Amino acid sequence: MNMRILFVYTGDYGLRHIDNVRQHAPSTWHLETWKAPDRFPLVIDYPEDFLPPELPACDLLVSFAEVKGVAELLPEIASMTGAKAVLAPVDNESWLPRGLARQLRGWLERMNIVCATPKPLCSLTEDEYWLARRQKVAYQDERIAEFARYFGRPRLQIQVDDSTHTILSAQVQRDAVCGCARFVAQGLAGLPVDEAAEKAGLLHHHFPCLASMGIDSDFGDTLMHVSGNLLKDAVNDEIRPHLNMRYLKPGNLSE
Numbered sequence: 001m002n003m004r005i006l007f008v009y010t011g012d013y014g015l016r017h018i019d020n021v022r023q024h025a026p027s028t029w030h031l032e033t034w035k036a037p038d039r040f041p042l043v044i045d046y047p048e049d050f051l052p053p054e055l056p057a058c059d060l061l062v063s064f065a066e067v068k069g070v071a072e073l074l075p076e077i078a079s080m081t082g083a084k085a086v087l088a089p090v091d092n093e094s095w096l097p098r099g100l101a102r103q104l105r106g107w108l109e110r111m112n113i114v115c116a117t118p119k120p121l122c123s124l125t126e127d128e129y130w131l132a133r134r135q136k137v138a139y140q141d142e143r144i145a146e147f148a149r150y151f152g153r154p155r156l157q158i159q160v161d162d163s164t165h166t167i168l169s170a171q172v173q174r175d176a177v178c179g180c181a182r183f184v185a186q187g188l189a190g191l192p193v194d195e196a197a198e199k200a201g202l203l204h205h206h207f208p209c210l211a212s213m214g215i216d217s218d219f220g221d222t223l224m225h226v227s228g229n230l231l232k233d234a235v236n237d238e239i240r241p242h243l244n245m246r247y248l249k250p251g252n253l254s255e
Contacts, residue, residue, distance in 0.1 A: 001146045004030045006058035006081055008074075010038045013091070013210055014064030020179035021151060032056040034077075040069030047076040055081050060143040063088040066095050075107045085114045085143040089121035089177075091223060092212040098131075114141040120211045120223045122176045122230055124152035132218035150174060154181035154231050158238035160193050165242070167191050176231070180207045184231060193242045200235045204228040 007018050018033060025031065037050050044050070050073060061083040063074055074086055086108055090096045096104075101117040108115040116139050118129030126145040128138045129152075155174040160167055170185040184203040188196055204227070211223035219226050 001026075001142070002028045002030075003060060003143060003146055004056070004058040005032070005060045005062060005147070006056055006077075006083070007031065007033045007062050007064060008036050008070060008077065009033065009064040010036050010066045010070065013066050016179075016210065017064050017177045020175070020177065020182075024175060024179075024182075025150065032058065036065055036067070036070045036073065038067050040067065040072075044069060044072045047073045051076060051080070057081050058083050059085070060147060061086045062147070066092070068095055068097060068100055071096055071100050071104050074104060075111060075113075078108065078111065078113055083113065085141045086116070087124075087144055087147065088115065088117050089124070090117055090119035091121050091210060093214070093216055094212075098218065114139060114144065116141075116144050118152075119216075119218065120227050120230075122153055122178075122180075122211075122227050124148045126152075133220065135218075148174075151177040154184075154234040156181065156185055156234050156238055158188070158196070158235070160239065160242040162242060165193050165244070167193055167196055167239075170238075176227070178207070178210045180204055180209060180227075181231060181234070183207050184235075188235070193239050194244060196239050197232045197235045201228050201232050204231050 034055055058081045061078050063070060078086055088096060090101055105115045116129055118124040119131055123130035126148045128136050131137055152174055154176050157171040157173055158167060159169045167188050170188040172182050172185050175181045184200050187203045191199055209224045209227050211227045213222050213224050216223050
């Protein structure tokens with residue numbers, strides 16, 4: 001799919017995401033970036049005062065901003081660029097609070113623009129994302145879905161040698177936007193299959209994850225741990241048929 005993407009960022013978090021996407025995106029994607037201001041007043045009366053005279057046209061607008069004021073600019077940016085969809089992930093509640101994320105989805109819906117606010121970003125798939133531990137949101141948009149085919153909730157393809165019970169290879173079918181899934185996959189080859197999920201969690205921790213380390217009330221956990229569990233789930237989904245299942249027989253029971 002030919003797609004024009006404009007990435008809006010304010011700092012290193014966004015730059016790391018953008019760098020990984022540039023390295024591994026399909027050649028049919030045309031990528032542009034804009035560094036947004038990192039300071040805003042408490043109330044933004046005129047969003048256009050913080051925007052350049054023009055921005056590149058795009059199909060999908062992606063915000064990696066680390067300042068919540070940027071969210072208030074996104075409807076105006078979408079209007080300027082002709083974007084038909086907006087992806088504004090929540091990897092840190094202070095960057096995009098849940099109330100502002102809800103407002104943003106409402107503002108853009110009134111403009112007939114689809115908006116996804118996955119929390120965390122690596123919960124995004126081609127048709128849904130998480131808002132909280134027990135709250136998934138379905139969406140329908142070919143542009144966000146195209147992005148999520150390559151970047152979002154990690155998906156791996158793991159080959160196991162059942163004769164030695166070890167992992168032969170781990171291929172990335174869908175990377176995390178930050179590149180963590182690719183990093184983890186490189187460290188799984190040669191491991192005993194029973195140790196793979198635990199090792200994946202350790203590798204995720206060492207990457208490191210870019211999600212928040214503060215407790216998030218929507219999950220009762222840190223978003224970094226939520227992200228790590230998503231990656232471990234991706235590994236478990238692949239290795240489950242190859243695991244040694246152990247069963248305990250209760251003692252002192254009659255036949």
